[in-house]
Amino acid sequence: MTEIRVENLKHVYPNGVVAVNGVNVKISQGEQVSVVGQNGSGKTTLVKHWNGLLKPTDGKVYVGELDSQENSVNVLARTVGYVFQNPNHQIFAASVKDELEFGLKNIGLQKEEIDSRVEYISSEFGLTEFLDINPYRLGFSLRKSVGMASIIAMEPDVIILDEPTTGQDYLGIKAIRGSIKKLREQGKTVIVVSHDMPLVAEDTDRVLVMCDTELIFDGAPSKLFATESILKRTNLLPPQITSFMKKIGRSDSSESILSVSEALDKI
Amino acid sequence: MSVIKVENLTVQYSGEEHKALDGVSLEIQKGEFIAILGAHGAGKTTLCLSLNGIVPNMISADMYGMIEVLGEIPPKIPVRQLAAKVGSIFDNPEFQMSQLTVFEEVALGLQNLGVDKVTIEKNIKESLKLVGLEGFEERSPFEISGGQQQRLAMASALAMKPEILILDEPTSNLDPIGKEEVFSVTRRLNLEEGLTVVIAEHEVEVISEFADQVVFLENGKIIEKGTPSEIFPKIVGRQESVGVRVPQVTELASNKSNLFKSIPVTLSQAVEAYKA
Numbered sequence: 001m002t003e004i005r006v007e008n009l010k011h012v013y014p015n016g017v018v019a020v021n022g023v024n025v026k027i028s029q030g031e032q033v034s035v036v037g038q039n040g041s042g043k044t045t046l047v048k049h050w051n052g053l054l055k056p057t058d059g060k061v062y063v064g065e066l067d068s069q070e071n072s073v074n075v076l077a078r079t080v081g082y083v084f085q086n087p088n089h090q091i092f093a094a095s096v097k098d099e100l101e102f103g104l105k106n107i108g109l110q111k112e113e114i115d116s117r118v119e120y121i122s123s124e125f126g127l128t129e130f131l132d133i134n135p136y137r138l139g140f141s142l143r144k145s146v147g148m149a150s151i152i153a154m155e156p157d158v159i160i161l162d163e164p165t166t167g168q169d170y171l172g173i174k175a176i177r178g179s180i181k182k183l184r185e186q187g188k189t190v191i192v193v194s195h196d197m198p199l200v201a202e203d204t205d206r207v208l209v210m211c212d213t214e215l216i217f218d219g220a221p222s223k224l225f226a227t228e229s230i231l232k233r234t235n236l237l238p239p240q241i242t243s244f245m246k247k248i249g250r251s252d253s254s255e256s257i258l259s260v261s262e263a264l265d266k267i
Numbered sequence: 268m269s270v271i272k273v274e275n276l277t278v279q280y281s282g283e284e285h286k287a288l289d290g291v292s293l294e295i296q297k298g299e300f301i302a303i304l305g306a307h308g309a310g311k312t313t314l315c316l317s318l319n320g321i322v323p324n325m326i327s328a329d330m331y332g333m334i335e336v337l338g339e340i341p342p343k344i345p346v347r348q349l350a351a352k353v354g355s356i357f358d359n360p361e362f363q364m365s366q367l368t369v370f371e372e373v374a375l376g377l378q379n380l381g382v383d384k385v386t387i388e389k390n391i392k393e394s395l396k397l398v399g400l401e402g403f404e405e406r407s408p409f410e411i412s413g414g415q416q417q418r419l420a421m422a423s424a425l426a427m428k429p430e431i432l433i434l435d436e437p438t439s440n441l442d443p444i445g446k447e448e449v450f451s452v453t454r455r456l457n458l459e460e461g462l463t464v465v466i467a468e469h470e471v472e473v474i475s476e477f478a479d480q481v482v483f484l485e486n487g488k489i490i491e492k493g494t495p496s497e498i499f500p501k502i503v504g505r506q507e508s509v510g511v512r513v514p515q516v517t518e519l520a521s522n523k524s525n526l527f528k529s530i531p532v533t534l535s536q537a538v539e540a541y542k543a
Contacts, residue, residue, distance in 0.1 A: 037444040039413060141307055155331055167358070167439045168308045169469065170510045195442050198515075235444050240472050241515035249540050260518050267523055 001029045001064070002157040002189065004050055008059035011045050019045035021213040025058075027191070029157060031182055034200040034221075037195045037210035037234060043193055046210060047160050050191070051080035063158075078107055081151035085163040087135075087143040096122070096138075096146055097131040103154045117153050125149040125179070133213040141172035148179060165196045174246050177203055198239045201225065201258040209234055225256035270431060270463050271295035271318060275332040278322060279311050280486075287313040288329070289487035295306070295465065300457045302474040302495075302543065303467040305484035306510020311467040314484065315435045318465060320346045321354045337430060351380055354424025358436040361415035363423070364408040369400065372408050373423045380427065387426075394425040398452050405507075414445025418452055425456070432456065434466040446470070450477065472514050475532040485509060500530040 004027040005208050011020040021172055022044040037043045048054040049061045052073035061068040062074055072153045084090040093099035100121060104114045122128045125145045130138060144164075151159065161180070173196075180203050183190050194200055200207060202220045209217035209230060217230050224230060225238040226246075238246075238256065245257040250266055257263050271294065276289040288310045295301055303311045316322040320341035323330050334341055337352050357363065366372040373391045382390070395401050398418035403411065408419055417437055424432065434453065438446040450473050456462045457477075468474055475482060475495040483491040483498065490509070491498045499513045503521040506512055516537035520527040531537035 139307055167436070170506055170512050171306060173512075174507075193308070212270055235447075237443055239515060241519060243534055244516050244519070244537050247534070248541050248543065259517050260522075263519050264522055267526060 003028055003060040003062075003064060003103045004080075004189075006046075006059070007061075009046070009049060009056050009061060010058035011042075011049070011054060012057045016048075017211055020049075020210075023215045025208060025215060025218065026156075027189060029189055030184075030187045031206060032180070032190045032204045033192075033206045033208060034204040035191065035208045035210065036195070036200060036236060040233070041210040042213045044162065045212040046208075046215075047162070047191060047193055048082075050076075050158070050160060051082045052076035053082065074106075076156070077103075077156070078154070079156055080158040080160065081156035082160045083148050083151050083162060083164065085166060087140075087147035090147045090150075091135045091143065094134055095132055096127055096135055099135055099146055100127075100131075100150050100153055103150055107154060112147065117155075121149045121153040124152075124182075126175075141168055141175075144168065144172065145175065148176070152179070152183070156188075158191065159183060160193070162193045163195070164192060165194065167198055173199075197235055197237060198259075201239050201242065209236070220253045221258055225258070226252070226254050268297045269294045270337055271296045271465070272335045273317075273333065276317065277331040278310075278317060278328050280326070280328045284310050286487050288317070289332065290332070291484075291489055293482065293488070293489065293492075295463060297463055298457070298461050300454075300464045300479045301466070302478040302481045303465065303484060304471070304474070304481055304511045306471075309484040309510065310487040311484055312435055313432050313487075315355070315467055318431075319343065319353045319433050320344065320349045321355075322419045333442065347379060350376065350424075350429075351427045352429050353431045353433060356417065356420050356424060356426065356432065356434040358439045360413065360420045360440075363420045364416065367407060368404065369395070369406050369408055369411075369419055370404040372419060373426050375445055376423055379465055386470070390426040390428070391422075392481035394422040397425055397456065398422045399448070402440070409504060413441045413446060414448040417441060417445065417449050421449070421456075429462070431463045434464070434468075436467055436469070438468070438470065446473075453477075469511075471499070471512050472533075475514050475517075483509060483511065495532045496530075496536075499532045 006023055006025045009020055009023045012018050022163050035043045052068050063079055091099055093102055100118045101114055110174055135143055164176045180190055207224045211234050225242050241260050241263050242256045245251040245263050251257045273293045276291045277286055279286045305311050318336055322328050323342055324346050374387055377387045398421050402420055428508055438449050445513045454477055457464045478495055481495050481498050499517045502509055502513050514532050516531050520530045526542055529540050531540045
């Protein structure tokens with residue numbers, strides 16, 4: 001069980017730019033959280049503190065019992081896995097199998113356990129037939145799957161997905177959303193940094209909205225999309241179905257409708 | 268008047284088993300806004316790159332069939348020469364930047380064409396205005412936002428006074444503000460400047476608002492072609508095989524057609540078609 005605790009976090013980059021200022025937040029094991037906001041709002045800077053890729057300039061970040069200031073990314077990565085937006089920034093091994101094995105070897109697992117996890121995760125992500133292929137010969141969607149699979153194989157308590165659906169087509173998005181649901185069932189904490197509002201609306205229970213270095217909203221997506229002032233300030237556009245149900249007066253003023261299936265029930 | 272005419276176009280990259288395009292026929296009229304949709308690997312990028320001549324002139328491939336763009340045959344003229352008439356925008360704007368200032372970035376293509384200094388300055392001024400980047404002349408292209416970079420890439424193309432703009436997933440790497448900036452500039456260029464627009468995109472809600480025609484590709488073949496209102500309702504239930512979403516209001520109305528006068532593809536159509 002891993003709780004993430006952020007206390008008065010401030011992060012200033014070496015060039016003097018303040019990226020995160022005075023953020024307090026607590027995320028319990030098993031929550032599905034999205035972090036949204038425009039580029040430059042501080043959302044990526046915030047989540048990079050949770051696996052030690054960045055260290056606080058001021059304030060505290062705890063990952064379970066570990067103070068992130070005193071623990072390296074190698075230690076924190078066992079608990080918090082970070083899947084990069086661009087798989088090319090993450091993948092370096094010569095074959096899909098090597099890529100999947102790398103993290104498992106790193107955390108000191110025995111060969112038998114490594115083999116069984118690679119077998120399981122590659123079938124989960126439809127990668128079995130590509131195990132001997134160089135990841136760079138795969139298309140973007142599959143390469144993204146390799147990036148995700150290699151992190152999930154390590155079975156961290158918390159998984160951070162940075163823009164998981166960007167540049168994906170329908171099937172790619174469907175596969176990623178399927179993986180998120182599975183992680184939820186396994187009791188993992190899933191944190192998605194995303195501009196994809198249907199994903200935020202349908203697959204997460206809590207949204208953190210960053211704006212100009214500050215956390216300005218922390219609540220359910222149905223509340224967020226009903227809060228005009230926040231939407232305006234951050235230029236967030238609700239899913240089309242949410243706007244439609246609001247326009248025809250079929251959603252509560254304080255609680256938005258989040259998906260087509262919910263709309264089908266309520267219309 | 269047709270500005271693009273493609274007949275039975277087939278493209279196969281060297282060493283690839285499958286054809287990237289397989290017998291594509293398409294005619295695009297001056298001033299049209301055409302969206303190309305399809306799954307990864309369906310042939311969208313290859314179609315875009317064939318229209319501006321990058322395939323097969325810079326990326327080698329076997330090409331069969333007929334392709335004519337503004338009276339030119341793209342495989343037969345230098346890419347740079349066609350670029351003056353057909354502007355191209357890709358998904359990674361930062362890869363298109365090479366100069367120290369926004370001004371120099373826009374000037375580059377014109378200098379390569381040997382345009383005189385007075386015209387260069389006039390064209391740069393006009394094209395930066397068209398994309399809303401006046402006053403950015405001395406800024407570094409690497410220190411502006413993604414949406415601004417993509418609009419700069421558009422200004423560089425526009426400075427050459429093209430008649431056609433080809434955009435290959437121009438907003439994939441942009442945040443919502445950046446997306447909106449690029450879409451609204453594209454829309455304005457189409458409506459006010461009469462530019463023909465060919466855009467490969469995944470954002471079906473925006474495409475439904477803007478496009479005159481949508482062209483669906485699957486395994487290198489055109490499987491649907493028509494207005495968004497004609498085509499999207501036909502895709503409901505086939506999203507998985509086609510690899511493309513439909514607008515959420517289209518999905519809703521298709522499943523509750525008794526509540527709608529017609530099947531909408533945009534938010535405003537949906538509000539109007541809903542039987543209160």
